[in-house]
Amino acid sequence: MTYALDVLQLLLLLAAAPLVRGVVSCLKARLQNRHGASVWRPYSELRKLFSKEDLVPPTASPVFRLAPVVLFAATVAAAAFVPALHGSALLGATGDFILLAYLLALGRFFLILGATDGGSPFGGMGASREALVSTLAEAPLLLGLTAVAIAAHTATIAGMVRWTLAQQFFHLSAVHALAFAALALVAIAETGRVPVDNPATHLELTMIHEAMVLEYSGPSLAWIEWAGAIKLSAMMALLIALFMPWGMPVSFSVAGLVVAPVVFALKMAAVAAGLALLESGMAKLRMYLVPDFLGMACALSILAVVFTAMMR
Amino acid sequence: MAHILFNSLLVILLALPAVTLLASPFKALRHLSPALLMIGLVAGAVAAARSLCHPCLIASDLSSITPLPFALALDRLSAYFLLLICVVGAPVALFSFSYVERHYTGRRRDWLWALLPLFLLSMVVVVTASTAFAFLFGWELMTLFSAGLILIDGDDSQRRQKLFTYLLMMHAGAAAVVGAFFMFAPHAAGLDFASIRVAAGLMPAGVRTAVFLLAFIGFGTKAGIVPLHVWLPKAHPIAPSPVSALMSGVMLKTAIYGFVRFGFDFLGTGPAWWGYLVLAAGALSGVLGVLYALAEHDIKRLLAYSSVENIGVIYLGLGAALVFTANHAPGWAALALMGALLHSLNHALFKSLLFLGAGALADATHTLDIEELGGLFNRMRTTGTLLLIACCSIAGLPLFNGFVGEWLTFQSFLGGATLAASAPAIVLPLMAGVLALIGGLAAACFVNLYGVAFLGRPRSVEAGDAVEVPLAMRAGMALLAAACVVIGIAPAIILRPLSAIVQDLIPGASLPEGALSIARFVPWLAAMVIAIMLGVALVRRVTRLTATWACGSPALNSRMQYTSTAFTSPIRKVFAQAYRPDRTLSVEPAEQPYFPASISYHSIRTVHFEQALYRPAVNTIVAAANRLRKLQTGNIQVYLLYMFLALVLLLLFMRLA
Numbered sequence: 001m002t003y004a005l006d007v008l009q010l011l012l013l014l015a016a017a018p019l020v021r022g023v024v025s026c027l028k029a030r031l032q033n034r035h036g037a038s039v040w041r042p043y044s045e046l047r048k049l050f051s052k053e054d055l056v057p058p059t060a061s062p063v064f065r066l067a068p069v070v071l072f073a074a075t076v077a078a079a080a081f082v083p084a085l086h087g088s089a090l091l092g093a094t095g096d097f098i099l100l101a102y103l104l105a106l107g108r109f110f111l112i113l114g115a116t117d118g119g120s121p122f123g124g125m126g127a128s129r130e131a132l133v134s135t136l137a138e139a140p141l142l143l144g145l146t147a148v149a150i151a152a153h154t155a156t157i158a159g160m161v162r163w164t165l166a167q168q169f170f171h172l173s174a175v176h177a178l179a180f181a182a183l184a185l186v187a188i189a190e191t192g193r194v195p196v197d198n199p200a201t202h203l204e205l206t207m208i209h210e211a212m213v214l215e216y217s218g219p220s221l222a223w224i225e226w227a228g229a230i231k232l233s234a235m236m237a238l239l240i241a242l243f244m245p246w247g248m249p250v251s252f253s254v255a256g257l258v259v260a261p262v263v264f265a266l267k268m269a270a271v272a273a274g275l276a277l278l279e280s281g282m283a284k285l286r287m288y289l290v291p292d293f294l295g296m297a298c299a300l301s302i303l304a305v306v307f308t309a310m311m312r
Numbered sequence: 313m314a315h316i317l318f319n320s321l322l323v324i325l326l327a328l329p330a331v332t333l334l335a336s337p338f339k340a341l342r343h344l345s346p347a348l349l350m351i352g353l354v355a356g357a358v359a360a361a362r363s364l365c366h367p368c369l370i371a372s373d374l375s376s377i378t379p380l381p382f383a384l385a386l387d388r389l390s391a392y393f394l395l396l397i398c399v400v401g402a403p404v405a406l407f408s409f410s411y412v413e414r415h416y417t418g419r420r421r422d423w424l425w426a427l428l429p430l431f432l433l434s435m436v437v438v439v440t441a442s443t444a445f446a447f448l449f450g451w452e453l454m455t456l457f458s459a460g461l462i463l464i465d466g467d468d469s470q471r472r473q474k475l476f477t478y479l480l481m482m483h484a485g486a487a488a489v490v491g492a493f494f495m496f497a498p499h500a501a502g503l504d505f506a507s508i509r510v511a512a513g514l515m516p517a518g519v520r521t522a523v524f525l526l527a528f529i530g531f532g533t534k535a536g537i538v539p540l541h542v543w544l545p546k547a548h549p550i551a552p553s554p555v556s557a558l559m560s561g562v563m564l565k566t567a568i569y570g571f572v573r574f575g576f577d578f579l580g581t582g583p584a585w586w587g588y589l590v591l592a593a594g595a596l597s598g599v600l601g602v603l604y605a606l607a608e609h610d611i612k613r614l615l616a617y618s619s620v621e622n623i624g625v626i627y628l629g630l631g632a633a634l635v636f637t638a639n640h641a642p643g644w645a646a647l648a649l650m651g652a653l654l655h656s657l658n659h660a661l662f663k664s665l666l667f668l669g670a671g672a673l674a675d676a677t678h679t680l681d682i683e684e685l686g687g688l689f690n691r692m693r694t695t696g697t698l699l700l701i702a703c704c705s706i707a708g709l710p711l712f713n714g715f716v717g718e719w720l721t722f723q724s725f726l727g728g729a730t731l732a733a734s735a736p737a738i739v740l741p742l743m744a745g746v747l748a749l750i751g752g753l754a755a756a757c758f759v760n761l762y763g764v765a766f767l768g769r770p771r772s773v774e775a776g777d778a779v780e781v782p783l784a785m786r787a788g789m790a791l792l793a794a795a796c797v798v799i800g801i802a803p804a805i806i807l808r809p810l811s812a813i814v815q816d817l818i819p820g821a822s823l824p825e826g827a828l829s830i831a832r833f834v835p836w837l838a839a840m841v842i843a844i845m846l847g848v849a850l851v852r853r854v855t856r857l858t859a860t861w862a863c864g865s866p867a868l869n870s871r872m873q874y875t876s877t878a879f880t881s882p883i884r885k886v887f888a889q890a891y892r893p894d895r896t897l898s899v900e901p902a903e904q905p906y907f908p909a910s911i912s913y914h915s916i917r918t919v920h921f922e923q924a925l926y927r928p929a930v931n932t933i934v935a936a937a938n939r940l941r942k943l944q945t946g947n948i949q950v951y952l953l954y955m956f957l958a959l960v961l962l963l964l965f966m967r968l969a
Binding site: 055058063072093106112117118123127131135136139140143220287291306310 | 687689690696700704707708709710711715719722723725726729730734737738741742744745746748749751752753755756759760762763764766767768769825826827829830832833836837840841842844845848849851852853854855856857858859860862868870872873874878879880881882883885886
């Protein structure tokens with residue numbers, strides 16, 4: 001039965017991912033006093049892209065077409081590690097958070113290759129910038145997760161969620177605040193949101209992710225966009241599961257089955273609102289200030305690890 | 313059975329130079345040496361695999377027939393490294409089959425086929441030696457044969473200078489290794505490994521530390537840890553590609569073998585600072601190695617620096633294992649040591665694949681500068697696919713072998729938090745961050761290498777006209793790539809023998825619960841990822857080839873693409889402290905900076921280890937030598953006086969002592 005629930009929560013993450021994006025951009029529009037597009041627009045965009053033809057540069061190699069496929073598969077596999085509706089996920093084993101981080105890296109590796117394969121200057125530009133951001137984001141991501149793992153005395157995501165569930169909210173230490181701050185900064189960088197990257201820009205000076213996918217079109221672009229949406233939702237769900245899991249059913253019950261999706265949706269909406277607020281209130285950082293931003297995440301995560309190790 | 317196979321490996325390797333020289337005049341027999349070499353290596357691999365699974369002590373003691381204590385034995389650790397040599401050696405031999413035919417003729421070809429088996433034999437002797445004499449014999453020959461192989465490509469003054477650096481550093485390292493063995497002499501019944509093992513437990517702590525430090529420096533020089541790495545980027549690029557593959561993939565691992573033999577088999581538990589020293593060396597080598605690799609655009613130099621990085625990753629695992637043994641956590645130590653040993657094998661596989669790939673690229677395009685390449689995937693499909701696997705493996709991506717070793721090391725760093733002492737509980741988890749940083753930089757480095765060399769548009773005529781390399785070369789690379797994928801997807805096949813090895817080395821080690829869960833888990837994950845990929849591939853899509861929009865200009869050309877230098881520029885800017893580049897920009901004419909007739913830009917990375925560390929050392933030695941030269945007057949009476957004085961001093965010394 002829990003197995004069915006695991007599959008269900010993965011499918012929910014995949015299916016609702018474009019909606020989360022739509023909600024964030026709708027909230028952003030409202031905050032900026034615009035009417036904004038419907039929250040369902042990402043779905044119609046995906047449908048439109050799937051019905052179009054795939055334009056491939058004649059100089060491109062098969063890697064160009066392989067990249068979106070690998071990106072999507074790796075992102076879905078990473079999302080399968082994230083608990084959303086209850087305390088565990090479809091996939092999980094000792095040290096699974098390392099695997100999650102590296103599956104995201106696998107997808108990104110191929111997307112960067114695809115970007116350089118287009119043979120245009122934009123692809124290379126985006127690829128080079130993405131390589132910088134992702135390189136610097138790797139260490140704080142793993143250190144932040146390590147801090148939580150040490151505090152929870154377990155190396156599985158499900159174990160960490162269960163441990164946090166067993167704590168009182170006000171009994172959580174400063175370590176949690178540090179690790180949360182570090183992981184939130186990393187999540188912003190990983191998913192390419194303001195202030196690291198602007199998902200709504202096509203200006204050469206600033207774009208990172210958009211420059212990488214500039215040569216993609218049709219279904220290939222649809223897979224990339226969908227994978228990006230899944231990554232955003234999975235990161236949000238991971239932060240929720242690790243730092244505010246209260247409301248997740250500990251054991252299986254019918255009431256829990258009804259309540260859990262509602263609670264999860266509310267929490268996702270709250271995080272989305274926070275993201276929209278942040279994106280409206282901040283300007284995008286200059287390219288060479290991004291290392292400072294991630295350096296801050298790194299410092300926070302190092303402190304988190306040191307304090308957890310000292311306070312065991 | 314294994315005994316016969318192992319001996320046939322030794323005999324074949326020993327006999328091959330003679331076979332090559334005898335067969336050389338006959339055109340029909342020119343495939344004899346490569347074929348024999350491959351047969352020997354396959355026999356060796358089978359022997360190693362058998363004695364890894366069913367430990368039966370194979371020993372060949374030649375001390376009865378020679379006056380020297382020369383003996384070989386195959387315990388689990390030796391068998392593992394013998395397996396590594398043979399598993400990498402056989403595909404390299406297959407690759408060389410065509411490569412040597414295409415690039416060398418006459419004497420140089422014969423020399424190559426004569427020295428290659430001897431080089432392999434010396435490495436086999438090193439990892440299977442059971443006496444100090446046999447070990448040092450192999451160790452010295454390994455250096456000399458590899459130097460001989462480097463000289464096959466020519467011996468102009470620049471190459472000689474690089475080779476001199478290589479030989480000098482190898483001999484300095486060998487001196488330390490000799491010293492480490494001789495420290496045992498007063499305490500051990502003999503210098504065979506069994507007596508050394510007994511003596512090591514009885515020696516005073518100070519002597520044990522001296523042995524450890526000598527082994528650390530001696531093997532560290534061979535392995536190429538920072539700052540003892542300076543020979544690596546000099547020696548590897550000038551060797552023929554199959555030889556570079558063996559030097560980087562296999563020869564560096566003999567140093568890891570030696571260090572594991574000393575650190576874990578002989579010395580066993582030591583103070584925790586040994587471990588911290590090794591961790592620090594690993595972290596420094598890992599980060600600086602990969603940063604230097606990122607800045608290179610000569611493939612072989614890039615790969616050489618990346619070897620420094622991977623040795624750093626291995627040393628991180630070894631250091632963690634030493635810290636754990638010092639803190640009485642044998643289970644976690646075993647896990648960390650497994651990570652280090654597995655990464656040794658993985659690095660041997662993908663690094664030799666990459667060096668062979670560099671050979672294939674040089675064969676097809678006559679250049680090793682990636683700025684001159686581009687768009688090769690469409691011209692060399694098989695090589696391109698195989699090198700994509702290598703790049704994914706070395707970047708530590710899941711479903712490829714590089715990830716499995718790094719994952720074990722990560723796991724053991726997390727285990728540091730379970731220790732009672734607070735110093736390792738803080739340091740080891742932080743090392744997970746260092747490993748993540750190294751992994752991220754390595755991914756950037758190899759995405760750059762692959763993207764610039766194989767994807768996009770060709771940047772030169774040679775790259776545009778490249779044709780696929782012959783079948784034997786592709787087959788050699790394919791074998792290595794297959795090994796990378798198999799270990800990546802089904803790590804259980806190697807993890808089980810590895811856990812037996814570490815339990816031999818670390819007494820009382822039972823692996824932490826769930827530590828090897830990856831072995832059960834990864835095949836399913838692979839199946840899931842492949843299933844999703846197939847599902848995605850089945851979705852209907854209509855593809856149309858059309859030129860990339862060029863923002864209104866007539867067409868894009870290859871000059872508009874990002875180069876390797878441009879790609880890595882942001883990372884180099886962020887880590888500028890590690891590079892300290894010397895840039896010179898000259899604009900002609902100087903009074904019109906905005907309308908120049910010509911601009912020349914030159915940037916070299918200051919090799920500050922050479923300037924800050926080696927330059928003063930070399931200056932001191934030269935100054936001392938100059939001063940000593942005054943003794944050498946050329947007058948025979950003075951020399952007689954020296955001899956007389958030496959004799960008197962010696963007699964006095966004997967009398968007083």
